Amino acid sequence: MEVQEFGKQNSRKIMLLPGNMMSWRQFEAVIPLLEKQYHVIAVSTNGYDDTGKTTFTTAEAMAEKLEQYINVLLYTLDAADEKES
Secondary structure, three states, X not given: OEEEEEOOOOOOEEEEOOXXXXXXXHHOOXXXXXXXXXXXXXXXXXXXXXXXXXOOOOHHHHHHHHXXXXXXXXXXXXXXXXXXX
């Protein structure tokens, strides 16, 4: 899974999830519009990212990997919020 981020200076976040067997690049036209107001997180499906190092196995495996990423992201955001308080 490849993750690209844009507009990191913005506090509001939006995650762009492609359908199976797709790259984050399908969102290239809208990312410039969204990154003006959002921290954009765009995801590529395994086997369809630009790394050439991953292989698509199943939609279920991809969903589990995405769930893990989101959990880490939410934990990181919570920790940052607590640090600011």
